[in-house]
Structures are given as C-alpha cells and as structure tokens.
Amino acid sequence: MKVPRHHRSTDYGGMTAMIDIVFLLLVFFVIGAAGLPKEETISTVLPAQGSIATPAPQERPPQQIDVWLKLLVGPKGRTVVDMNGTSYDDLKFLKEQLKLLADFDPSNPVVLDVEADVPYGDVVDIYDTCIAAGFDNIEFATGEQSG
Amino acid sequence: MRTPVRPRSFGVLVNLTPLIDVVFNLVIFFLVASHFARSETVEEVDLPRATQSSEQEEPPRRLLITVKPDGTYHTGGRELSLQEVERALEEGVGDDPAGYAVQIRGDRHAAFGEVEKLMTLCPKYGVTEVGFKVLGEE
Numbered sequence: 001m002k003v004p005r006h007h008r009s010t011d012y013g014g015m016t017a018m019i020d021i022v023f024l025l026l027v028f029f030v031i032g033a034a035g036l037p038k039e040e041t042i043s044t045v046l047p048a049q050g051s052i053a054t055p056a057p058q059e060r061p062p063q064q065i066d067v068w069l070k071l072l073v074g075p076k077g078r079t080v081v082d083m084n085g086t087s088y089d090d091l092k093f094l095k096e097q098l099k100l101l102a103d104f105d106p107s108n109p110v111v112l113d114v115e116a117d118v119p120y121g122d123v124v125d126i127y128d129t130c131i132a133a134g135f136d137n138i139e140f141a142t143g144e145q146s147g
Numbered sequence: 148m149r150t151p152v153r154p155r156s157f158g159v160l161v162n163l164t165p166l167i168d169v170v171f172n173l174v175i176f177f178l179v180a181s182h183f184a185r186s187e188t189v190e191e192v193d194l195p196r197a198t199q200s201s202e203q204e205e206p207p208r209r210l211l212i213t214v215k216p217d218g219t220y221h222t223g224g225r226e227l228s229l230q231e232v233e234r235a236l237e238e239g240v241g242d243d244p245a246g247y248a249v250q251i252r253g254d255r256h257a258a259f260g261e262v263e264k265l266m267t268l269c270p271k272y273g274v275t276e277v278g279f280k281v282l283g284e285e
Binding site for chain 2: 038042047114
C-alpha cells in the first residue's frame with residue numbers, strides 16, 4: 001500500500017534567487033552608469049566685498065615684481081600668454097619660465113588677466129602651473145582692472 | 148497495516164541563507180546608491196585636467212554650477228540664467244557668507260568670460276571661496 005506522505009512544499013517559485021539577481025543587476029548598472037572619473041577641486045580665494053579696486057602701491061622688497069600674465073586668443077586660434085610684455089605661444093616654454101621665476105622669488109604676486117574668449121581649460125592649466133611652480137599669491141584680474 | 152509515523156518536530160525551520168543574501172544585497176545597493184547620490188555629477192562636461200588639485204571634503208554649504216561649452220549655466224540638472232544663478236547664490240549665502248563656497252564645473256572649451264561672470268558675483272555676496280572642478284592626474 002502506498003503510504004500518503006505529507007509533503008510540505010518549501011519551493012517559493014525561486015523568488016529568492018530572482019531577488020538576488022535583480023539586486024545584483026541594479027548594483028551593476030548603478031556602478032556602471034557612474035563609472036566616471038573622480039572629480040577633484042582646485043581652489044582659489046577671491047578678495048572680499050569692496051576690495052575689488054586698484055591696489056595702492058605698497059612698500060615691498062625691491063626685487064619683488066608683479067608677474068602679469070595676459071591670456072588672449074592669438075591669430076591662429078590658440079591661446080597666447082603675454083608675460084610682462086613677452087609673448088609666449090608655446091605654453092610648455094612659458095611653464096619653464098614660470099618655474100624659474102618662482103624659484104627666484106615665490107612671493108612675487110601673479111596676476112592672471114584673461115580675455116573673455118580664452119578657453120576655460122587653458123586658464124585652469126596656467127593657474128595650475130602657477131601653483132605647481134610654487135607662487136604664493138595668485139590673483140585673477142577682473143574686467144574693470146584689465147580695461 | 149499501521150503506517151509508521153515520524154515524531155513531529157517542534158518549531159519552524161527557517162532557512163536563513165537566502166534572507167542573509169537579500170539583506171547583504173540591499174546593504175550593498177544602498178551604500179553604492181548613497182555614495183553616487185552625493186557626487187551630484189549630473190551634467191556631463193569635459194573638465195580640464197590639473198596636477199595641483201585635491202579630493203577635498205565638500206563644504207556643507209555650497210553652490211555647484213556647471214558651465215557648458217555653449218556658456219549656459221546648470222545647477223541641480225536645471226538650466227539657469229545668470230540672474231537666476233545670482234538669486235540662488237543670494238538665497239544660499241543668506242546672512243552668513245563665511246563657510247559658503249561656490250564650485251564651478253566648467254567645460255574646458257567654455258569661454259572664460261562665462262566663468263568670470265560667476266567669479267565676479269561671488270565677492271558681491273561676500274563669498275571668497277571658489278573651487279574649480281577638475282580631473283586629477285591619471
């Protein structure tokens with residue numbers, strides 16, 4: 001005689017495995033979609049309100065000079081940098097010159113006077129170079145000052 | 148014939164393995180999701196590269212503005228005019244400009260003039276901390 005067996009089902013239709021797979025897929029796509037390069041920050045401190053004005057001449061060491069870097073777009077459409085009257089269209093050479101200047105006296109104030117149509121990437125590149133060279137004081141000239 | 152009966156065991160036998168699987172998956176999912184939710188990198192731009200950048204702790208009070216190559220400003224996935232950016236800055240700063248930061252995510256091909264307009268706005272509301280978002284060295 002066949003004995004009737006009380007069979008208790010523990011099969012939930014594979015729900016657990018399905019949930020596992022769905023979550024794993026979600027995690028995979030979240031990571032995949034956000035697999036972007038890590039963004040970092042390069043900081044600058046702007047002058048406080050009311051201090052945007054032509055600075056009064058101050059007493060300073062005689063060897064200290066202002067390094068004016070005028071960034072403009074040259075005739076070939078490339079960014080050209082004018083450093084205290086000398087034009088540089090080779091940014092690599094300019095970087096070397098900046099490094100030499102910073103080695104001589106890092107307290108020389110650097111002023112970046114940038115024309116409006118210069119690509120932002122080039123401005124960040126020059127600003128980054130000035131920091132890397134070791135200058136302590138790097139400022140941006142505003143439109144009013146440069147005009 | 149008498150059928151032999153197995154003695155009934157007391158209590159419910161619960162298989163914990165799938166439960167733990169699901170819980171761990173949930174934990175991983177929320178950890179990953181919250182990590183990327185904080186990064187706010189909504190607008191895709193070609194950021195400039197820099198060597199002197201650092202991974203800084205994001206200031207708690209800040210305005211992150213994306214500048215696209217066409218010079219448009221975006222904040223929180225929304226395109227804003229310069230006047231709207233100024234209003235957002237004014238509201239964000241409130242009465243306490245100290246500790247408030249403006250972060251600029253500018254496309255490297257965008258004209259600096261558009262970024263300069265944002266930088267000129269900052270001192271007007273007492274904000275002195277400005278950060279440029281860049282890609283670090285590879």
